[in-house]
Amino acid sequence: MQGAMYKNSLLRTLPRDSVSRLGLKPVVFELGHEIERPGHTIDHLYFVEEGMASMTNTFADGSQVEVGMFGYEGVIGISALMGTKRSLNRVYTQIEGRGYSSLVELGRREFQRGDLFQELALRYVQTQLVQAMQSAGCNAKHVVEQRLARWLLLCSDRVHSPTFKLSQEFLADMLGSTRPTVSLAAGILKQEGLISYTRGVILILDMAGLENRACECYGIIKDHLDNYTEFDSGIAEAQAV
Numbered sequence: 016m017q018g019a020m021y022k023n024s025l026l027r028t029l030p031r032d033s034v035s036r037l038g039l040k041p042v043v044f045e046l047g048h049e050i051e052r053p054g055h056t057i058d059h060l061y062f063v064e065e066g067m068a069s070m071t072n073t074f075a076d077g078s079q080v081e082v083g084m085f086g087y088e089g090v091i092g093i094s095a096l097m098g099t100k101r102s103l104n105r106v107y108t109q110i111e112g113r114g115y116s117s118l119v120e121l122g123r124r125e126f127q128r129g130d131l132f133q134e135l136a137l138r139y140v141q142t143q144l145v146q147a148m149q150s151a152g153c154n155a156k157h158v159v160e161q162r163l164a165r166w167l168l169l170c171s172d173r174v175h176s177p178t179f180k181l182s183q184e185f186l187a188d189m190l191g192s193t194r195p196t197v198s199l200a201a202g203i204l205k206q207e208g209l210i211s212y213t214r215g216v217i218l219i220l221d222m223a224g225l226e227n228r229a230c231e232c233y234g235i236i237k238d239h240l241d242n243y244t245e246f247d248s249g250i251a252e253a254q255a256v
């Protein structure tokens with residue numbers, strides 16, 4: 016029997032015995048909760064049920080930019096299953112929530128069994144690569160209003176709600192832009208009746224309109240994040256050849 020009780024896509028897809036071997040422990044993700052820090056050992060895997068976390072690159076001047084996003088669809092700390100001992104990035108909660116943790120050693124044992132957990136973990140790595148590449152291209156090609164619309168939609172998808180708390184300073188960091196630029200872009204989306212933004216609380220008023228305002232990158236990233244557990248891995252075909 017699969018883990019139908021879970022909201023996390025990966026846990027929900029795994030058989031019950033596989034989930035049991037992960038030794039999951041409940042965890043609450045408070046706003047700003049530090050999950051990984053550069054140079055620090057990765058001791059746990061985290062499976063988000065509610066909320067969202069960002070992976071960022073931090074520069075010498077203290078500024079940062081988002082290079083990855085985590086929600087209910089996958090697992091945080093997956094690089095530790097492939098030999099990484101210390102994190103290269105900062106990972107922290109940007110929208111509070113809850114989930115589960117698993118000791119890296121337990122996750123590594125399950126990964127090395129070569130069963131469904133390994134297959135799903137590798138698919139999720141591919142999904143993160145797609146997200147990173149698409150975001151990099153988006154940041155270079157598309158205007159800030161499109162990028163902001165894309166990012167707000169992805170946030171909404173991760174928390175299953177049109178309402179969430181985000182500061183303009185945080186939005187600027189995530190988009191690799193300046194606060195005045197993001198403020199102007201948010202003002203344009205607000206004037207168009209797509210969002211409201213008051214005291215750090217964002218409400219998406221017109222989901223379809225915001226999707227039309229966003230670039231095509233939103234649909235590409237969303238498709239991979241939502242459906243990676245169902246993608247054909249090609250493993251069966253390779254074995255049959």
